[in-house]
Amino acid sequence: MRMVDSINRIICKTSKLVDYFTEDGLIKQIGLTKEYWNRVIIKEIVDNALDAIEPLNNKEVHIIQSDSSLGIYDNGNGISCEIIKSIYDFNFYVSQNRIYVTASRGKQGNGLKTIISICFLKKYRLLWHTNEGIILEGIIDAEKAKNGKICVDFKQIGTTEKKGIEICGYELHQSAYYKNYVYFYTVCNPDVTFHLDYLGIEFHNPATAECVDKSQNISLAYYDYDTFKQFITDTQDGNSTYKKFLEEYFGTRIKNKSGIKSKIKDIDFNSQEFINDFLMLKEDQQTKKYTLLKKQLIGLENVLNTSIEMEDSNSLISKSDMVIPCIVEFSVKKDTFKGDTNRKEADIECYINNSITYNNSWSIGFDGGWYKIGNKTVYARDLDDLLKDMSNFSFVFHIVSPYLKFTDAGKTRIDITSFFNELLEKLNKAIAKENRLFSSDNKRTNNRAVMRDYVTDAFNMASDNGRYAITARQIWYKMREISGIEEKKHTYADFTQEILTEWIDDNPEYEDKVNFSDRGNFFVDGSQNGLGTANVRNFINTIGTSQNIFKCYGGISSNIHIEPDFDLIYKYDKVLYIEKTGFDAIFKAEKVGEKYNMIIVSGQGFSTRAAKTLLYKFQQMGLKLYCLHDLDISGIYILDSFGTPNKKFKECINMENLGVTLEDVEKYHIEPEKVDIKQEDKKKLKNLSYEYRRFFDAGTSYRRVELNAFTTAEILEILENKLSAINNLPTINLEESLNVDHKAIRETAFMRIMAEKYREQLDKIHVPIDLSAYKGKYTVDMAKEEIPDIEERLIEKYEREIAQKLNIS
Structure with missing residues (x-):
């Protein structure tokens, strides 16, 4: 390029950081010897470009290697001449982002200073393609630099349409050298498109994910x-x-x-x-605290949410309040590598905050010691030591945190000791999962056997070792995570209905901690409750707490009123289990429960453990149980399943068949529908009575009649015919059960007399009420707290007025 005379003045500074301009000093600054400096150039400039384009909806980085220069450009807003000149002042940090504590690629303010120093010591020309459209070069006086004085002469070299940095004289490497950088940066920045132009040959790595703005991660x-x-x-x-x-x-x-x-x-x-x-x-x-960090994730299979404790002994606050969130995501893949006989070590990739590391797996260190990894025990101080002997595995790690501990001045090696044991535990589980997927014959082990092996670990992980109540689904997710089992058609049902049920039987102390999801409802005292283990357990715990009396309330502050406080056996003598949700809403609208003194329980097909637990409790209380079901093979088996103890529920529940019966179908002239018969239904059909076999069997299909085939009037008539004559409610002895509160009755009678005697005088008394002092926005809790005080103050105003007007002392 032609040199153009510059009108810019020469800037001279005596730098406190003159060590930037000696080889030994720069090694201390960046933590890497001279042979690594070309790598530092690419990493720091690409990091700077990625930071510049972070907020954009379309992110592009261009790497251009010609015979004489390396250029790294981006489609961001670019850098101004004024900022460039300030970067050359080595007494100060320049980065505008340095004060933000975010999960960034660096933003420490010295990355570009490092580039200036490397180019000076390696005698490269550093050209800045600015957002003003000019190319600027800062020429440092080498002789004055030897004496600790940094003098920079800024020259304008020409015009440009690019935005970024060009380095003339940068050593020419093989194309694979640049392709590796593009590959690694593409992995940890899947929302960026990378373009490589190597001596005129172009390579493109398009973005594989939607653009995410990670620049706003300020929390x-x-x-x-x-x-x-x-x-x-x-x-x-x-x-x-x-x-x-x-x-x-x-x-x-x-x-x-x-x-x-x-x-x-x-x-x-x-x-x-x-x-x-x-x-x-x-x-x-x-x-x-992890929400914003999740924007940084690159999509690896395993994720560990953890934290890092800040190192600051001079802080005025407790160390427990100085923890910083951290997420580690990683993938583990196993292969046989049959064709790669030269492969001796594991393939390991390491990334930090969407950037590459200087020394890959050597960069991630921890306290040295003996650690068990897979089926080996090795002495390790970093991820390379730990994993290198696992030659048939590939690992990818990505650490995301706004604060990391470093073990060297150049910040090339981070210390993960504070969460390494957590990571190692999760890593071993991922390795075990891969080993199961690639057993010697490359076949999956029996799912149920695997689930039995891991159910305790899954429960402990989901519940924090039994500390918290959890859902069965939460255990299942942890089961999948640590066992490698995939959720297919029957795996979850096998787990909940068999494996988890067996485990609860073997560990009854944890039954209250495991909650199965609601599969239906039950209606008691006019309220609807979800038919899940938590609701059933809470409801059963309240049974028997009533006093079986009518409680009398009232007195000076209110009229007398009487409320019943009776156990369920005084209110209900029946329970109806219906295998479909939906009809319960109809029964509620028609007040079927009140009419027949009946609790209504609605399920979804075969009853759950929660439903059977509830129904068995009602049976123990002496209530009569009825079942209303479809007239199909499953419906008959639903009825029979209550009376047959099994692994899921060991007690016998006696249910009376309320329909749909063969007689109901005939009476209401319902035409059965024909449906395809499944293999399992054929087996069930053989075990039914002759009467049912004759009705259901239609050759290649089978007949059925669902409850939905009946009108609401017909269903209600079926209930009326079978339940109207049944009434087993116990009688109540009012002499014993009516709790007479003489004080409440006496005070209520007195208030009626006084109100009647002074009615005319009271109607004439009016106290103005000013509520302006309470103007403002209240939360519900604040209002609940304030209103009783307001009420008391208003009553006191009237008390004073009434006492004065009626001469009551």
């Missing part, structure tokens, strides 16, 4: 106390308010949570008020 939960103070002072004018600052960076909801209304300049950052406000706001975000 109060990421900050430690001291960094948060620094963030405020670095970004805010002292005259702006603290709430305005919170709204700008963290949103309206966080702003409204804060109790501090002061201007920034008036806040005592070391006061307990500010510390408590910071901790309160941070705690408010703890439930969502």
